[in-house]
Amino acid sequence: MFQQPATLLHVLDLVGVAVFAASGALSAGRKGLDLLGVLVIAVVTAIGGGTLRDILLDRHPIFWIADPVYLVVIAIAALITLLYVRHRQPPGRALAIADALGLALFTITGTRIAEAAHVAPLIAVAMGTMTGVAGGMVRDVLSAEIPLILRRDIYATAAIAGSTVYVALQAAGVGRDAAALIGLAVVVLLRLLAIVWGLRLPVFRIEE
């Protein structure tokens, strides 16, 4: 799945980038940033995770430096988002589904890239999860907020679960493409069920 139809993978990857750019633009809009601030936040949200992954794995050139179409897609997605919400409410449900898909794609792609660098399975899962969630964390840090994923319902947890399933299935002899599809499905399903049912991890609070 991830190798033969390179075009399909690339398109899916760009869809993930566009979705994360839109989510970044919406978040920036809530903070009253200016046009350029919105663009910067959109870029950081969309490429932050993959950039950190490439740096940690010493994988050069970084994906968006090698292929500038990523920045173009992000700019277009951010501008469309700006124009859209000028007249209408942001489509919450559609965005949540798209965001879950983006999270799933980034997570499994990130895991695969780490595998290709011959790291231990635990590291591959950590890299995949980071690819999926780090962009959103940097977005929140730039907005001077505690990153949402550190305190919110199942989000990084869905990424960890999907990445682990993908790695475990392969270790159990399942083919890479089937494992990737199942891993993607696990992330999307867990994430959407968490939204629908309001699932959360236990919160840990120390009294002072």
Add this chain to the structure above:
Amino acid sequence: MFQQPATLLHVLDLVGVAVFAASGALSAGRKGLDLLGVLVIAVVTAIGGGTLRDILLDRHPIFWIADPVYLVVIAIAALITLLYVRHRQPPGRALAIADALGLALFTITGTRIAEAAHVAPLIAVAMGTMTGVAGGMVRDVLSAEIPLILRRDIYATAAIAGSTVYVALQAAGVGRDAAALIGLAVVVLLRLLAIVWGLRLPVFRIEE
């Protein structure tokens, strides 16, 4: 301009570093940090953008690791700033001009370094802008604030404009040195006009 008189370029680069260190020290002073905190913020503001650029372009050793004089200049600039403002108001106008010059130098130098790594023009502009503005962004993040450049008057915009002019002029056949000078002028002028006239990009706010 950027190649033969290596000494002039180096001096200008150190001036940019010193100015950004002073701006970092002033910002830290407003937060009531201790002496070391002031120094750390000054260092981060002055070298943050160039460091991120070097890491993303896989350019080693990082410029300030290769040449420790940068850290020395930053420490001196920060200390002078501390001593100066103990008795006097910080010279707002002079600092704004120096800051515009620092922004211009960092932006054009950053664009040039990215060009030398044979990236696409769009990436060169992004790298140049990042070299100019990322240090200030990290400074604000460490101060637990939304980065100024994401919500303020024309700042990163001036960097983008100057870097784009520099790249476009070269594509149109203008020599590198002339293009660099014009690019520098564009950044400084735009930035200063923005301050004088209070120019701002449209702000984008979503009601919740």
Add this chain to the structure above:
Amino acid sequence: MFQQPATLLHVLDLVGVAVFAASGALSAGRKGLDLLGVLVIAVVTAIGGGTLRDILLDRHPIFWIADPVYLVVIAIAALITLLYVRHRQPPGRALAIADALGLALFTITGTRIAEAAHVAPLIAVAMGTMTGVAGGMVRDVLSAEIPLILRRDIYATAAIAGSTVYVALQAAGVGRDAAALIGLAVVVLLRLLAIVWGLRLPVFRIEE
């Protein structure tokens, strides 16, 4: 000391990582993060400084990618911390001492690794200090706070002093192992004395 008994060094290093993970988990607990948020903060606190050092020195694979036992130790330390504080007050004094030890170990190890990359002494001290303190800074940034070490009593200062002593002693002809032991002692002592006596660096505040 740092070469023959590789096992001892590795054990000490893992102790440092565990202590910093516990301190990260406690900090996350005060913010009411969920289980995964606690884990992420613990990881970042424990490996942030060394990761930044390895990236800046172009040292690949990054230490925790090369040896996944780091992540395992961090997860265990964070979970033990969570279980412990559920029923008891965190052991403030023991943690402070352990934290001082972790700071000392990370600082001297970081300085040594930078030395091995043949950087200037000033850069080695900067790298050592960063190895010791950057993890805690990222922890605070993710908690949307101004990093403690920028405004608190002698902390990074202790790291700088110990690292400088280590480098200076070697320049003066003292053997590496003796220099390292003395450097470690300087960090721990300065840090603990600062806590006991409430030492602080002068705070620098600009009136606006």
